[in-house]
Amino acid sequence: xxxxxxxxxxxxxxxxxxxxxxxxxxxxxxxxxxxxxxxxxxxxxxxxxxxxxxxxxxxxxxxxxxxxxxxxxxxxxxxxxxxxxxxxxxxxxxxxxxxxxxxxxxxxxxxxxxxxxxxxxxxxxxxxxxxxxxxxxxxxxxxxxxxxxxxxxxxxxxxxxxxxxxxxxxxxxxxxxxxxxxxxxxxxxxxxxxxxxxxxxxxxxxxxxxxxxxxxxxxxxxxxxxxxxxxxxxxxxxxxxxxxxxxxxxxxxxxxxxxxxxxxxxxxxxxxxxxxxxxxxxxxxxxxxxxxxxxxxxxxxxxxxxxxxxxxxxxxxxxxxxxxxxxxxxxxxxxxxxxxxxxxxxxxxxxxxxxxxxxxxxxxxxxxxxxxxxxxxxxxxxxxxxxxxxxxxxxxxxxxxxxxxxxxxxxxxxxxxxxxxxxxxxxxxxxxxxxxxxxxxxxxxxxxxxxxxxxxxxxxxxxxxxxxxxxxxxxxxxxxxxxxxxxxxxxxxxxx
Numbered sequence: 001x002x003x004x005x006x007x008x009x010x011x012x013x014x015x016x017x018x019x020x021x022x023x024x025x026x027x028x029x030x031x032x033x034x035x036x037x038x039x040x041x042x043x044x045x046x047x048x049x050x051x052x053x054x055x056x057x058x059x060x061x062x063x064x065x066x067x068x069x070x071x072x073x074x075x076x077x078x079x080x081x082x083x084x085x086x087x088x089x090x091x092x093x094x095x096x097x098x099x100x101x102x103x104x105x106x107x108x109x110x111x112x113x114x115x116x117x118x119x120x121x122x123x124x125x126x127x128x129x130x131x132x133x134x135x136x137x138x139x140x141x142x143x144x145x146x147x148x149x150x151x152x153x154x155x156x157x158x159x160x161x162x163x164x165x166x167x168x169x170x171x172x173x174x175x176x177x178x179x180x181x182x183x184x185x186x187x188x189x190x191x192x193x194x195x196x197x198x199x200x201x202x203x204x205x206x207x208x209x210x211x212x213x214x215x216x217x218x219x220x221x222x223x224x225x226x227x228x229x230x231x232x233x234x235x236x237x238x239x240x241x242x243x244x245x246x247x248x249x250x251x252x253x254x255x256x257x258x259x260x261x262x263x264x265x266x267x268x269x270x271x272x273x274x275x276x277x278x279x280x281x282x283x284x285x286x287x288x289x290x291x292x293x294x295x296x297x298x299x300x301x302x303x304x305x306x307x308x309x310x311x312x313x314x315x316x317x318x319x320x321x322x323x324x325x326x327x328x329x330x331x332x333x334x335x336x337x338x339x340x341x342x343x344x345x346x347x348x349x350x351x352x353x354x355x356x357x358x359x360x361x362x363x364x365x366x367x368x369x370x371x372x373x374x375x376x377x378x379x380x381x382x383x384x385x386x387x388x389x390x391x392x393x394x395x396x397x398x399x400x401x402x403x404x405x406x407x408x409x410x411x412x413x414x415x416x417x418x419x420x421x422x423x424x425x426x427x428x429x430x431x432x433x434x435x436x437x438x439x440x441x442x443x444x445x446x447x448x449x450x451x452x453x454x455x456x457x458x459x460x461x462x463x464x465x466x467x468x469x470x471x472x473x474x475x476x477x478x479x480x481x482x483x484x485x486x487x488x489x490x491x492x493x494x495x496x
Contacts, residue, residue: 021197045190048226073132082137115151168310192223219377415456441474
């Protein structure tokens with residue numbers, strides 16, 4: 001039985017594309033059904049990443065006598081108050097349980113009704129967008145904890161799932177809250193789908209696309225399921241990008257403002273400014289960020305950066321000491337969400353022209369810096385799919401002691417360098433990955449580029465450095481003829 005206060009939120013109630021990926025996450029959820037005690041789970045991840053879809057799939061695997069109860073918070077706006085959240089929660093319960101609308105002045109009373117109506121039988125209870133429900137009411141979490149301890153967990157066939165897009169709020173207020181220590185049985189953070197999973201979600205027709213054409217689609221959508229579902233494969237990649245991003249009604253034309261309004265509310269402009277800084281400086285340290293924002297160093301900006309990391313929009317990459325394999329205090333920030341970077345680089349600055357229809361007949365390759373931004377998008381896709389890369393290169397994950405984008409600052413004793421992706425193994429070997437986007441096959445100059453990087457790296461003597469080239473649109477015969485790279489990896493290898 002499926003109960004949903006807002007039917008559009010209940011994935012199990014609507015027809016959706018075939019479920020793709022998330023096998024491990026689904027298995028972890030299914031294990032909750034095997035216990036004889038009440039279970040408490042938390043699922044977080046950026047908007048559109050498929051949290052509700054995963055829960056809907058989980059519900060399908062529950063025993064037939066399971067009742068699914070889904071309650072959701074109101075999207076935050078300046079006018080939505082804590083009382084509005086309680087009132088709406090009460091109305092949802094009234095509809096779900098077919099009872100008079102409960103008294104809603106106190107979360108304790110609302111949770112009593114929820115507990116009372118789920119006290120017997122097998123239930124999966126979803127509190128969706130949990131941060132929206134409780135953000136404005138300091139008593140919310142305490143009363144939820146009390147309801148769990150004193151009532152909800154008494155039903156040994158009940159599973160409570162808290163779900164939300166504001167991952168930083170969930171992390172700070174639930175996962176790090178001492179009141180919930182020892183109570184949460186499962187925490188899942190949903191990441192983007194892999195390249196091969198993205199291809200599967202696009203459908204059988206996607207296998208007719210060249211790797212280059214597929215890359216252009218993923219360069220904008222990333223592995224975000226909702227974005228991928230909007231792609232129409234009977235049109236070219238460029239036509240899809242135009243339709244989604246460069247037309248007034250396109251979903252990805254409107255998406256950015258919606259994301260940041262829902263996640264960060266009145267502070268959205270601060271987060272937007274931070275992201276624009278990282279568009280201008282693709283790999284920036286804290287000093288560069290403070291300087292660009294014309295702000296003095298403060299913990300506030302660091303906190304906002306942490307929020308963006310938790311939300312899945314940026315990454316913080318720490319470099320490391322190659323001789324000792326120890327993480328350094330030095331780090332760089334970069335945008336790790338392809339849609340966000342693409343939007344801020346090309347869509348937002350051209351909003352007025354897009355609204356006038358000026359891009360209906362314009363080729364996207366004429367946009368300034370197109371090859372540069374595509375290079376960053378491709379690099380990000382490869383890093384997100386690092387596990388697949390390890391398999392392609394035959395590197396066992398147990399062998400890896402450090403990996404990631406690597407940078408080395410220049411000193412009087414050594415040169416500076418930046419490696420797109422570096423793998424250091426416990427056998428003291430280094431795999432130096434050069435990630436190249438080019439609309440034409442990669443030329444022989446790449447060999448000298450990588451030689452120079454390896455020469456600059458401060459590695460111990462008598463260690464092996466294995467150069468690897470990763471490309472999307474082919475390499476010239478002269479590159480192969482050099483016989484320099486230990487492996488040349490095509491994007492097609494990621495999606496086979």
